[in-house]
Amino acid sequence: xxxxxxxxxxxxxxxxxxxxYCSFFLMISLSxxxxxxxxxxxxxxxxxxxxxxxxxxxxMFGVMYYYNSREFIELLxxxxxxxxxxxxxxxxxxAGSLSISLIIGIGVPFLIYGVFNSPEIWNFMILLVTGxxxxxxxxxxxxxIALKNENRIKGFGLAILVWLFLAVIYDGIFLLGLIWFNDYxxxxxxxxxxxxxxxxxSRILILLKLDISALMGFTGAVFQKFFGTGLGIAAxxxxxxxxxxxxxxxxxxxxxxxxx
Numbered sequence: 001x002x003x004x005x006x007x008x009x010x011x012x013x014x015x016x017x018x019x020x021y022c023s024f025f026l027m028i029s030l031s032x033x034x035x036x037x038x039x040x041x042x043x044x045x046x047x048x049x050x051x052x053x054x055x056x057x058x059x060m061f062g063v064m065y066y067y068n069s070r071e072f073i074e075l076l077x078x079x080x081x082x083x084x085x086x087x088x089x090x091x092x093x094x095a096g097s098l099s100i101s102l103i104i105g106i107g108v109p110f111l112i113y114g115v116f117n118s119p120e121i122w123n124f125m126i127l128l129v130t131g132x133x134x135x136x137x138x139x140x141x142x143x144x145i146a147l148k149n150e151n152r153i154k155g156f157g158l159a160i161l162v163w164l165f166l167a168v169i170y171d172g173i174f175l176l177g178l179i180w181f182n183d184y185x186x187x188x189x190x191x192x193x194x195x196x197x198x199x200x201x202s203r204i205l206i207l208l209k210l211d212i213s214a215l216m217g218f219t220g221a222v223f224q225k226f227f228g229t230g231l232g233i234a235a236x237x238x239x240x241x242x243x244x245x246x247x248x249x250x251x252x253x254x255x256x257x258x259x260x
Contacts, residue, residue, distance in 0.1 A: 004076070004086055008093025012065070018101050021057055025049075025105025033113050039120035043127055046106065047206045050131045051199050055138040056163055058098055062142025063159045065094055067152050087143070087255040091248065095139035099132040106131070123206070130202035133240045137198050138163065140247035147254050170197050198243045205236050 012018050028049060032042045066073075069090070076086050106128060115124050142159050149155040174193050181189070194200045 002089070004081075004089030005093045005096070008065075008090050009097050012061075012094060012097035013100070017061075018097060021098070022101035022105045024053075025102060026108065029106050029109035033109050039110075039113070039115065039118050040123060043120060043123045043206070047127060047203065050102075050106075050127065051134070051203055052167060054098075054102065054131050054134045055167060055199060058095065058135045058138035059142045059159045059163045061098060062091075062094055062139040063146045063155055065090070066143055066146035067155065083255045084252045087147070087251050088248065091140060091143050091251060094143070095136040098135045098139065102131050102135060103128060126206055129237075130205055130240070133237075133244065134198060134202060137240065137243045137247070140244055140251060144247050144251050144254065147251060147258060166197055166199050171200065174200070195239050198240055201236055201239060205233065208233075 029042075029046065032045050033039075036042055073086065073090075077083065110124055115121055118124075141162060145159050145162065146155045149158060174197075177193065178190065194204055
């Protein structure tokens, strides 16, 4: 698995799209830091970009890489290699290369501006951690969708639909639910609704770390009470890790029974 992981990682790190992805965050971060010396405001601006772009790129990369490397996968399957090692190696290679590009693209500008000497260091770190976790989450979801759908058009369509639902549509449904049932206790509903969406959960973690949960109204108070403590943050990180583990486990189980 380590050899496959290394091959996939090197293959993607040589890809021009990986350089474009890294350069995009590099230019955006440098531009925002040039326009504002307030690192807290820059983190907030980057949060909106990271929560939208990272899941989209991870989804597209995961689906594209699987379909484009189908012949290579069939060659590996003919070798005495465990199926789980092949697909988990591919998955970790994809997610790892995207995470490295993200860390370099955002990390280098902040290092230049002396983030380690700033009180915003922990806000910056939580932004990077959530970005890396989202890369692993959506890469796993994308690879799982591709594994279960031989038709490329259907696979791409489902992957984009999942990203669109979690990034845009889910928030609208969630807000409508809060409005319709505002006469009832909504504490548990708000927490469960956020846990079911890794993008929303990542956003809440960053906003709470920036201590601006008051802008979120009633739900901000609920999230501050539950996620604002050390135990709550650990629980949120654990949920995001579960969002990685469940699709990764499904990748392993589907690859064992799939007929190539």
